[in-house]
Amino acid sequence: MHTWSSTLDALVRERGPALTRYGYLLTGSTADAQDLVQEAVARVLARKPRLRDVVTLESYVRRVMLTMVVDEGRRAQRWRRVRHLVATPDEVPDAAAEVVGASLLETALATLSPRQRACTVLRYVEDLSGREIADALGVSEGAVKRYLSEANARMSAVLGPVDDQEGEHVVIGRNPR
């Protein structure tokens, strides 16, 4: 039995579903989300084995999940001058469909790079400001705006014009979902 056992049980019981849903937003896959959450929790517990507060633990886990997702891009193979690609199955999204379901949104999200996707999730789901996203990802605020602009363009190609009411966001409090 490790020092973190009760905290781990509480986190999985109380926040497991929310974390896996968050992981799904970041990765688009339940299997990848499961791996992402489990590895992130393991990393946080290894570094902070005496952490007891589930809310604090969850915030660390979410931060590590972001870092892992963004860092995935750095494992692209560099095999001399040969470029490795994994082709995805043919998917032709019907952008003219009357009903825009989750599948079309997921198709649009799948066109984003890890950083673009992370910025999009932090911006539209976590309601973070450009400054806060920059701090979370360790990049400049200008770079965040560039990633968001690129993401907007890629998703617009699938979803049509995207409504983005960016402005000052004053976050009073943030309740776990």
Place this chain on the structure above:
Amino acid sequence: MTYDLRRSLRALEQDAPTVALDVHRIDARAAQRRRRRVGGTTVGAVAVVAAVALAVPHASWTTSAPPAQPAPTGVVPTGAPTCGDVMPATVADEDLVVSVFHDATPSWGVGAAVLLEGRGEAALDVAATPGAVYLVQDGRVVAVGSQPFGDGELAARGRSLTSVGIDPVDCGTGQLLPDGDYRVYAYQRAVASGMETEHVALGGGLPVRLADGQEDLGCGAPVAVPATVPESGAVDLTGVIVDDGTPGAVARLSASWQDVPGSTLVSARTTLAFTDADGAVVGYADPYVTTTTAGTSVELELPLAGLDCGGVALPAGDYGVVGLVTWYLTGAPAPEGPSASSVDLGRHAVPEPTGTCGEIVLGQGEQVPATAWACLDAATGTGATLVVTFPTTEGDPIVTTYRVGPDVDGLEITTDATQDRFGGPDAGISTETCPDTVTAAEPLGCRPA
């Protein structure tokens, strides 16, 4: 009508599927990482060292039906083979199997596909110790390469297929290996998650032949496409050159396989050959290697730039362009060589390098054209910049300069947010370097400069 992204993303999160988390696995993984942090991994006394010798099967199989394993025959190796060792005979392992199959052969070395299979009930950590690949001749190791197989963890009863390359350089003398027949082996050590049992697997014996140049086409001669091996099916290969007059042009290729079961893994290499006025090959574009199932078509955009047969950037001039794809079916009967197909894309004028790939101002929802990225990709040897102005949602410009060149490690990105009225007090100019970038369209490994 605009798409409400915020509402839809939040709805997606609320409705996203959930999956149970494995507390025991998390606990074990955390404990494992904790042990490493405090002084290294302790390996249990039970070290099941085993190996599998798997000749290339003589019948096609799908990912759901791997070939049967041969009975164990030999002495269990105690560690990874090294240069000059006699490659040991192999023994079957119950939890980890390593197999080696043909892969699309690169022009500079030997390629193979290494398949890891987890046969036990626990996931295996394959990241702690990178795998090793070997060229063996007359039973002895003559070349060694080390690289990660898979993505770090092999799921219980999971599979991972990795394309690998081995420099054909004698590990003892440092000289190029002579032409001849060799065999490819792969070695992997792994620890089961939550356990201290170590698994070691050695597989392969794949016969390969080194021939002068390893080129599919050969420089100085007309394009010669190897005959298709009937057992490897056929490919419908189409292509077109996209050149809108802006700096940079691409060849858009599409390949789809015919007469092959849709679930069969295909390893393919796609490239462009450039020919002179007489039709002789004078250079190649960077090849792309894909690993897909035969039921998946491959769509690629290859920059119309490359190296000439001397290994330097293709000089400005008028060239014929031929798209070429070579492929192996993983698990298919070992053919003499890959199957191949080509498509004539017409002629293209490679321009003189100008040092600039243009200045682009994007509107809301617009993307950088592929030709601009292709221009940067083609200029990594000579140097070039691309300036792109992205709009914020208020319409303020974020001016981004992308730079490549011999003095740049990968890609350099400078972002100027000084004109962003809502940028906050820290808005300014920042620079990142992205050393892992393979194509400028996807900056990778970016860190503040």
